[in-house]
Amino acid sequence: MRPPRPGPRSALFSVAAVTVTTGSLLIAPxxxxxxxxxxxxxxxxxxxxxxxxxxxxxxxxxxxxxVADLADAADSGxxxxxxxxxxxxxxxxxxxxxxxxLTPYHAIAPKLNALxxxxxxxxxxxxxxSAGGHRLYLVTVTAPETARQARDQARMRELIESAPQxxxxxxxxxxxxxTPVFFNNNIHGNEWEGTDASLKLxxxxxxxxxTETKDLLVHSRLYFNITANPDGRIAGTRTNAGxxxxxxxxxxxxxxxxxxxxxxxxxKQPAVMLDLHGYVNGTLxxxxxxxxxxxxxxxxxxxxxxxxxxxxxxxxxxxxxxxxKDGVEPAQIPFRDSEEGWDDWPPIFTPQYAAxxxxxxxxxxxxxxxxxxxxxxxxxxxxxxxxxxxxVDVAGAALRATLDFVREERxxxxxxxxxxxxxxxxxxxxxxxxxxxxxxxxxxxxEDVYTAEFPRAYVIPAGSAQRSATAAARLVDHxxxxxxxxxxxxxxxxxxxxxxxxxxxxxxxxxxxxxxxNVLLADGRDIxxxxxxxxxxxxxxxxxxxxxxxxxxxxxxxxxxPTRPVRAAARVGYVAPRGDLRLRxxxxxxxxxxNALLTAGVPVRQAADGSALVPSSARxxxxxxxxxxxxxxxxxxxxxxxxxxxxxxxxxxxxxxxFALRExxxxxxxxxxxxxxxxxxxxxxxxxFVSSGLSYGGLNASARTALTGFLTGxxxxxxxxxxxxLATGTGQLKATAVEGNGDANGVVRVVNSGGAVTGGAxxxxxxxxxxxxxxxxxxxxxxxxxxxxxxxxxxHWRPLDDGTGGPAAAAGLPSVVSGPNAVxxxxxxxxxDHPKGEFPQVARALLTVS
Numbered sequence: 001m002r003p004p005r006p007g008p009r010s011a012l013f014s015v016a017a018v019t020v021t022t023g024s025l026l027i028a029p030x031x032x033x034x035x036x037x038x039x040x041x042x043x044x045x046x047x048x049x050x051x052x053x054x055x056x057x058x059x060x061x062x063x064x065x066x067v068a069d070l071a072d073a074a075d076s077g078x079x080x081x082x083x084x085x086x087x088x089x090x091x092x093x094x095x096x097x098x099x100x101x102l103t104p105y106h107a108i109a110p111k112l113n114a115l116x117x118x119x120x121x122x123x124x125x126x127x128x129x130s131a132g133g134h135r136l137y138l139v140t141v142t143a144p145e146t147a148r149q150a151r152d153q154a155r156m157r158e159l160i161e162s163a164p165q166x167x168x169x170x171x172x173x174x175x176x177x178x179t180p181v182f183f184n185n186n187i188h189g190n191e192w193e194g195t196d197a198s199l200k201l202x203x204x205x206x207x208x209x210x211t212e213t214k215d216l217l218v219h220s221r222l223y224f225n226i227t228a229n230p231d232g233r234i235a236g237t238r239t240n241a242g243x244x245x246x247x248x249x250x251x252x253x254x255x256x257x258x259x260x261x262x263x264x265x266x267x268k269q270p271a272v273m274l275d276l277h278g279y280v281n282g283t284l285x286x287x288x289x290x291x292x293x294x295x296x297x298x299x300x301x302x303x304x305x306x307x308x309x310x311x312x313x314x315x316x317x318x319x320x321x322x323x324x325k326d327g328v329e330p331a332q333i334p335f336r337d338s339e340e341g342w343d344d345w346p347p348i349f350t351p352q353y354a355a356x357x358x359x360x361x362x363x364x365x366x367x368x369x370x371x372x373x374x375x376x377x378x379x380x381x382x383x384x385x386x387x388x389x390x391x392v393d394v395a396g397a398a399l400r401a402t403l404d405f406v407r408e409e410r411x412x413x414x415x416x417x418x419x420x421x422x423x424x425x426x427x428x429x430x431x432x433x434x435x436x437x438x439x440x441x442x443x444x445x446x447e448d449v450y451t452a453e454f455p456r457a458y459v460i461p462a463g464s465a466q467r468s469a470t471a472a473a474r475l476v477d478h479x480x481x482x483x484x485x486x487x488x489x490x491x492x493x494x495x496x497x498x499x500x501x502x503x504x505x506x507x508x509x510x511x512x513x514x515x516x517x518n519v520l521l522a523d524g525r526d527i528x529x530x531x532x533x534x535x536x537x538x539x540x541x542x543x544x545x546x547x548x549x550x551x552x553x554x555x556x557x558x559x560x561x562p563t564r565p566v567r568a569a570a571r572v573g574y575v576a577p578r579g580d581l582r583l584r585x586x587x588x589x590x591x592x593x594x595n596a597l598l599t600a601g602v603p604v605r606q607a608a609d610g611s612a613l614v615p616s617s618a619r620x621x622x623x624x625x626x627x628x629x630x631x632x633x634x635x636x637x638x639x640x641x642x643x644x645x646x647x648x649x650x651x652x653x654x655x656x657x658x659f660a661l662r663e664x665x666x667x668x669x670x671x672x673x674x675x676x677x678x679x680x681x682x683x684x685x686x687x688x689f690v691s692s693g694l695s696y697g698g699l700n701a702s703a704r705t706a707l708t709g710f711l712t713g714x715x716x717x718x719x720x721x722x723x724x725x726l727a728t729g730t731g732q733l734k735a736t737a738v739e740g741n742g743d744a745n746g747v748v749r750v751v752n753s754g755g756a757v758t759g760g761a762x763x764x765x766x767x768x769x770x771x772x773x774x775x776x777x778x779x780x781x782x783x784x785x786x787x788x789x790x791x792x793x794x795x796h797w798r799p800l801d802d803g804t805g806g807p808a809a810a811a812g813l814p815s816v817v818s819g820p821n822a823v824x825x826x827x828x829x830x831x832x833d834h835p836k837g838e839f840p841q842v843a844r845a846l847l848t849v850s
Contacts, residue, residue, distance in 0.1 A: 047653060048237060050235055050239070050241055051239065051244075051658060054132075054241055054243070056667070058242060061133070062131045063254075063663060065128060065131075065259070067259050067262075068260065070125060070138065072151075072154040080150060081116070081120050082125065082140070083122075083123060083124070084116075085113055086109040086110075086112055088106070089105065089106040094234075095233075095234045096190070096233070096376070100192060101385040105134065105227065105233055105234050108137060108226060118206040119206050121144070121205060121206050122140075122202060123139065123140040123141075125138045126138070127263070128259065131242040131256055132240065134230035135230070136228070137225075137226040138223060138226075138264060141202055141224070142217050142220065143218045156172065157180075160358075161269065161421050162512065164418045164419070164421040165422055168415070168422065174411065177414060179220045179221070180221050180271055181221070181402070182268060182270035182272070182273040182359070183198055183222070183223065183225065183273070183276070183399060183402075184273065184274065185226060185227055186226075186276070187229055187350060188238045188277060189236065190236045190237055190373070190376070191238075191276075191277050191279065191367075192388070193367055193388055193391040193395050194395050195226055195227045196392045196395075197392045197393075197396040198276075198395075198399065199226070200392070200396060201400065216407045219407070220406055221268070223264065223270065225261065228261060229257060242255060244832075246261075248536060250348050250350065250352075251348050251353075251834065252832060252833060252834045253478075254656075254659065259481075261350065266357060271358065271359060271413040271414060271417045272359065272362070272405070273350075273351060273359050273361075273363070274362075274363050274399065274402055275350040275351050275365070276365050276367065277366045278371070279367060279369060279371070279391070281369060281370075282328065282329030282330045283328075283331040283332070283398075284332055284366035285313055285363060285365050285366075286333075286335070286362075287301075287302055287306050287309060288344040289339060289341060289342050289531075291343050292344055292448060293346075293450070294452045295347075295356070295522075296352075297423055297515070298451075299431040299432070299433050299437050299438050301361070302433055302444075303416070304360045304413060304416060305363060306438075307405065308361045308405045310333075311401040315398065316331045316394050317331055318397070319394065321390060321393075327369065328368050328394075335441075340531045342535055343531070343534060345527070345538060346537050347519050348536065349364065350362075350364070351364055355515075356515045357516070358417040360413060360416040361405070365395070365398045367391040367394045367395050368394060369390055371391070375387075420512075421512035424510070424512045427456075427510045427514075432449045452518055452522070454518055455518075455552040455554050456509060456553050456555055456556060457507060458509070458521045458550055458551065458552055459500055459550075459551045460505040460548060460549065461500050461551060462501045462503035467762075468547045468548060470572055470586075470587045470630055470632070471548040471587045471836065472505070472549070472569070473572050474546065474548070474569075474589070475543075475550075477569045478546075479520060480568065482516055482520065484507065484511070484516055484517045485507070485511045485565065486506070487563035487566060488503060488504070488505050488563055488564060488570065489563050490502065490562045490564055493562060495558065496554060496556040497556075505566070505569075508559070510558075521541070521543045522541060522552070523544060523747070523793055524747060524795070526746070526792050526794055526796075528796050528798045536745075538746050539747040539792075541747050544747050545747065545765075545836065546836045547587055547838075571630055573627055573631060574626060575626050575632075575633045578616070579616055579637070580638075581615075581616065581634065581636060582611050582612070582634045582635070583611060583612040583634075585612055585844060587631070587840065588839045588843075590612075591664040592665040593631050594644070595646070595647075595664065597612075597621065597625070598644060599665075600621060602615070602618045603615060604644045605643055606641050606642050606847070613638060613639065613641050645686075646686075647666060647687055647846050648668075648669070649667065649669070649688075650671045650688045650689070651671065651688075651690075652673075652689070652692060652694035653670070653691045653693070653830075654691060656831060656833045657831075660842075661689070661842075663833065666843070672694055676707060677698075677700050679702070679703075679706075680703075682710040685710070686850045688707075688716050689716075689719075689842075691720055691723055694726065696725055707730065714850065715846075715848070715849025716730070717846055718822065718824045718825070719828070719830075720737070720769070720826070720828075721737050721771060724773070725737070727822050727824055733780060733817070733819040733822040733824060734777025734780060735773040735775060735776050735777065735814075736775040737773055737824070738774060738809075740771070740804075740810060741800055743769075743796070744769060744795070744797035744798070745767060745768045745769070745796060745797070746767060746792055746795010746796060747792075747793045747795055748786060748787065748795075748815075748827070749787030749791045749793060750764060750815055751785045751787060753781070753783050753785075756844055756848050758816060758841055761838070761840070761841050762837045765784075765835070766827060767795075767828055768828045770797070770815075771815075771826030772814060773815075774813065776817060779819050781818050781819070782814045782816075782817055784816035785814050786812060786815050787812075789811055790807050792807045818848075818849075822849060823848070823849055829841045829842050830842055
């Protein structure tokens with residue numbers, strides 16, 4: 001184990017710095033850190049095979065999958081247990097768990113049926129379905145409750161969130177409230193063993209008669225998400241059937257499994273949670289290194305998360321495994337043992353997201369012995385099963401230690417959860433961490449101090465101040481889905497020295513979950529000077545990236561504004577009663593509606609401003625689409641425009657980009673180097689979109705000839721260095737693509753030219769390993785440029801050691817360029833299905849060059 005703090009913490013890992021110019025790739029050496037347990041998973045790798053083979057219906061199912069209501073309402077007539085007989089799944093001999101001696105997915109339902117039959121402590125609910133259609137099982141283990149007792153628990157849970165000052169004084173809460181604990185397993189499908197450890201623990205808890213277990217279950221409810229990723233568990237993949245790493249999706253919640261986990265955290269309100277992963281040797285147990293999420297109450301989080309980590313460390317090391325005998329290193333706690341590189345800054349990870357719902361001890365736990373990827377294919381079955389058995393044992397020790405922690409600290413855990421909500425509801429100041437404010441945690445320094453400046457409110461304006469009513473409604477619904485409280489003005493009003501129209505939305509920041517509201521709506525922060533490397537993304541502002549206007553209000557009294565609470569955004573779908581129609585193309589929903597019209601054969605034209613012109617004869621179809629996509633078809637007298645046609649897209653892209661294209665209703669067929677080399681039927685496509693997984697240099701002669709022939713009469717849209725290499729290699733567009741620091745990411749300022757691709761686009765975009773273009777050839781148009789000065793608004797973008805590759809190098813240079821038959825993006829407008837307001841840029845590019 002690395003030496004504990006105090007003393008300098010070591011870097012957990014380093015990231016290779018990458019600079020790309022067209023036709024060349026320069027990679028700096030990868031220096032060895034004190035440990036290199038789990039390098040960052042960068043976006044840009046080839047589309048996972050499962051996602052490439054998934055039909056378009058899988059994306060539609062993921063987008064529309066219902067979220068189960070798991071709340072125990074105060075008027076509920078149900079107590080515990082809540083047993084049900086689960087129908088079996090067909091036996092699947094290809095389930096990758098079997099080789100490891102672990103529980104295949106098809107064996108889980110029978111196992112849960114048997115566990116429910118062991119007594120009155122185990123209940124099973126269906127929390128939803130995966131992208132691949134598999135059931136998500138939520139198991140509750142607790143002492144039996146009458147319907148009245150369950151109602152009392154629901155009342156107390158609601159009191160804790162909605163009236164925390166009263167809850168803090170409520171004697172019944174202190175005496176009778178059951179501490180909610182959440183164990184999340186297998187979110188990465190090929191990190192299997194948490195599921196099996198949880199099943200073993202549930203079996204023991206179902207029948208154990210010792211005093212400690214009885215006391216635990218009388219005073220706690222334990223919730224187990226048995227497998228968060230059944231698709232990946234079966235297939236042996238990190239991702240779900242849609243190709244998504246779901247432990248990167250909590251800000252966006254594009255995947256049904258993530259929405260199910262989100263709802264569990266909202267409805268069950270856990271005070272403690274574990275997210276079981278693999279594989280880091282020795283076992284990695286959070287809390288993490290800096291930078292720390294600035295929007296949650298980090299003093300309360302660190303106090304409890306560190307204390308539980310010590311208990312888990314002792315339990316894991318107490319199993320007696322050794323490096324010499326078993327290949328198992330002692331456990332490590334990044335906060336104590338490492339300088340940087342395993343941070344809790346972005347709330348895209350399950351434990352960090354949980355903190356905003358009142359979880360005051362939340363951990364990623366990385367069990368030690370690798371059994372996935374190359375190890376799965378190369379190691380003997382006996383060795384794989386030995387490793388898996390050790391991992392199940394380690395995961396079980398972490399689970400049991402957490403239960404001991406909960407049993408001993410339940411009163412202070414609930415008190416701290418109440419305090420989280422009290423600070424939000426009253427607008428109380430955050431408490432910076434120090435050895436005085438968080439006693440018992442050694443080595444806290446100024447590098448650990450992160451706090452937020454919360455505005456008094458946010459306003460999402462209505463009327464002419466809102467550039468996209470559809471985008472605003474989507475943003476409001478997303479806030480509500482995250483349990484952020486939103487009101488809507490019943491009259492026009494002034495707040496913070498500015499006037500707003502009736503119908504504007506107000507987010508009063510004096511609310512229990514102010515941290516989450518700020519996470520989603522604030523610009524964020526440039527943390528480039530805080531740490532040298534980040535594990536994953538560092539900026540994500542929905543206010544900047546989703547295409548809606550959001551105004552931070554620093555002063556005033558939101559309580560004086562005439563508003564009413566809303567449960568859903570007001571519908572904005574509209575169709576003018578007479579005349580031809582105009583559909584703006586500024587949101588994914590509007591693009592989806594357009595593609596539906598084109599699929600139906602409606603003769604649509606594109607106006608000079610980029611909007612779609614729809615004939616009055618299609619009014620009935622427009623009315624149906626206005627309802628489906630919540631978009632507005634306004635009246636227009638413009639009749640001139642270029643005809644638009646249904647676009648079939650051949651796409652060599654990431655999983656997030658494929659999903660975003662299908663969200664916009666594009667007809668997409670995934671391609672790759674291998675697919676083209678095998679002989680691709682180009683009659684299936686009208687345009688090619690390339691960002692990853694297609695190497696021009698890797699194509700054989702016939703594939704190159706076929707591709708060149710296709711591009712002679714069709715268009716190309718490229719993203720990043722891969723797209724640029726293809727564009728220049730095929731002669732579609734002359735430009736040199738320069739890639740900056742490969743670790744850079746975040747929200748950037750951009751300047752749009754107002755052309756067909758970026759006209760009306762937001763003045764911010766998202767980058768991930770940003771690219772800019774130089775040496776533009778004849779006929780190349782600059783569609784968008786990075787802002788001057790420092791274009792980074794929030795995120796992490798540093799120059800390389802030689803001073804190149806930083807934001808200053810990109811400032812003022814083209815970020816999107818086009819030619820007659822090609823468009824190249826240096827930004828990431830479809831990144832992980834996230835920056836919704838940027839999607840139409842890609843859509844317009846595809847429509848323009850097809």
